[in-house]
Amino acid sequence: MLTNLLIDNTESWEIPSLVIYTESTWEKRLERAAQKWNISVPILKNDFLAKAGESIVLRNNDKKVTLLGIGDSIAFKVIEDAVRKHVFANRDKVGKSYTLNLKHLGDHLENVISPIISGVLLGHYQLKGIPTNVDIHLILPKENRAKHIILIEDAKKVAEAKLWAMYLVDTPSNIIDPQGFADEIEAKSNEFGFDATTFRSREGLKTLGLHAVLAVNAGSKNNPSFSILEYTPKNPVASIAFVGKGVTFDTGGISMKGSQNMHWMKCDMGGAAAVAGAIAAIAGMRLPIAVTGFIPATDNMVDGASVKPGDVIQSHSGKTIEVIDTDAEGRLCLADGVSFACKMKNFDHIVDIATLTGSSVMTLGYEAGAMLSNNVETAQLLTEASISTDEKIWQLPLWDVYNKGIQSDVADVKNYPGNPAAGAIHAAKFIEAFVQENTKWAHLDIAGVAFAANGYGKDRNATGFGVHLLLEFAKIIANQ
Numbered sequence: 001m002l003t004n005l006l007i008d009n010t011e012s013w014e015i016p017s018l019v020i021y022t023e024s025t026w027e028k029r030l031e032r033a034a035q036k037w038n039i040s041v042p043i044l045k046n047d048f049l050a051k052a053g054e055s056i057v058l059r060n061n062d063k064k065v066t067l068l069g070i071g072d073s074i075a076f077k078v079i080e081d082a083v084r085k086h087v088f089a090n091r092d093k094v095g096k097s098y099t100l101n102l103k104h105l106g107d108h109l110e111n112v113i114s115p116i117i118s119g120v121l122l123g124h125y126q127l128k129g130i131p132t133n134v135d136i137h138l139i140l141p142k143e144n145r146a147k148h149i150i151l152i153e154d155a156k157k158v159a160e161a162k163l164w165a166m167y168l169v170d171t172p173s174n175i176i177d178p179q180g181f182a183d184e185i186e187a188k189s190n191e192f193g194f195d196a197t198t199f200r201s202r203e204g205l206k207t208l209g210l211h212a213v214l215a216v217n218a219g220s221k222n223n224p225s226f227s228i229l230e231y232t233p234k235n236p237v238a239s240i241a242f243v244g245k246g247v248t249f250d251t252g253g254i255s256m257k258g259s260q261n262m263h264w265m266k267c268d269m270g271g272a273a274a275v276a277g278a279i280a281a282i283a284g285m286r287l288p289i290a291v292t293g294f295i296p297a298t299d300n301m302v303d304g305a306s307v308k309p310g311d312v313i314q315s316h317s318g319k320t321i322e323v324i325d326t327d328a329e330g331r332l333c334l335a336d337g338v339s340f341a342c343k344m345k346n347f348d349h350i351v352d353i354a355t356l357t358g359s360s361v362m363t364l365g366y367e368a369g370a371m372l373s374n375n376v377e378t379a380q381l382l383t384e385a386s387i388s389t390d391e392k393i394w395q396l397p398l399w400d401v402y403n404k405g406i407q408s409d410v411a412d413v414k415n416y417p418g419n420p421a422a423g424a425i426h427a428a429k430f431i432e433a434f435v436q437e438n439t440k441w442a443h444l445d446i447a448g449v450a451f452a453a454n455g456y457g458k459d460r461n462a463t464g465f466g467v468h469l470l471l472e473f474a475k476i477i478a479n480q
């Protein structure tokens with residue numbers, strides 16, 4: 001990304017200027033602004049109240065400025081969306097350089113600076129993957145300048161990690177296939193500061209025992225990959241793991257999806273992208289917590305070798321699986337990923353994340369992801385992270401009564417109950433069967449929130465959901 005944040009306090013009328021206000025800071029500034037721009041207070045007050053997303057252009061002779069409101073909410077998404085929408089809508093007008101004036105936010109700045117910076121950087125994101133080349137001159141108040149600069153640098157690292165995750169999801173699956181995904185992870189590891197180990201062949205995954213991933217991959221001409229991302233600081237206070245579903249394209253296999261909107265299925269690695277982005281952000285911020293990411297990546301295609309409904313397959317854990325529906329492939333990948341994580345190390349917490357079920361969308365719509373967990377502490381930490389980041393999740397039950405939905409006559413478990421009722425819960429119960437006893441584990445189903453019709457493109461596009469949530473989860477544990 002070539003969007004440059006320049007903290008030089010350069011004020012110039014030669015380039016466009018964007019000034020940001022909350023409602024309360026604007027109320028204090030209103031009369032002075034009206035005098036400066038030669039406009040009556042009642043008219044200016046009527047035209048601009050600095051509500052979230054509200055903007056106005058003021059002119060006086062050869063001077064021009066745009067005022068943008070972010071309201072008085074401190075909800076991250078409210079502020080980020082208000083700024084991003086404005087920047088996105090006006091990105092062609094501002095050219096290659098503009099000023100971003102934050103000096104009037106005063107004491108509010110510390111609470112809103114991170115979503116503002118995120119909104120600005122995301123506003124310049126282009127779906128075609130072409131990097132923008134823009135210089136943004138930041139104007140800050142003199143008070144607490146050093147602290148604000150640190151907050152800006154951290155916000156930039158998080159935004160850049162989120163942008164990478166969005167790029168991974170939005171890029172067509174003939175480019176980000178399982179090997180392309182591994183290429184990206186290896187390429188970005190040095191930039192963000194984490195270690196990457198990638199396995200790129202069927203023989204390699206067979207040696208690792210990832211039999212369920214290989215079953216999903218059986219119908220594809222593309223080799224699968226398995227990537228392990230590790231960030232290990234000196235004297236970590238805890239050790240956690242993330243497992244991300246990396247299905248780079250999902251036809252549904254033999255249980256094939258309908259053709260309408262199948263092109264959206266390039267997004268079925270949104271969980272893996274969130275894991276990659278979160279670890280990039282954690283490494284970039286040098287948090288004092290060890291984090292390991294596991295990304296099993298494959299596409300789910302159809303040919304004569306494809307796994308079939310009714311087949312019984314092996315898994316990393318040693319348990320056998322009856323495949324009822326080949327379109328319930330993501331949970332097969334997660335089963336191997338979670339089992340691998342459990343056997344690799346005794347992590348303090350394991351969280352898997354995936355665009356997994358339509359059931360979670362039917363339950364929570366496009367506003368929140370589903371969370372299911374076997375541990376109260378893990379669930380509480382994720383809930384706290386959700387509230388802080390405004391990436392909404394809602395806990396669903398994981399009661400043992402749902403186990404009957406994954407019981408099989410011919411294998412240890414089956415991957416689908418045969419009907420869609422309680423689909424998100426049954427998917428989580430299936431994954432839970434591969435979690436070792438006494439492991440603190442949670443499952444996040446982000447099917448409704450990873451890929452959205454959000455106005456930033458002509459079609460659905462990536463949201464980066466999960467990057468900030470997992471980062472904040474790690475931060476909370478690191479600060480305990």
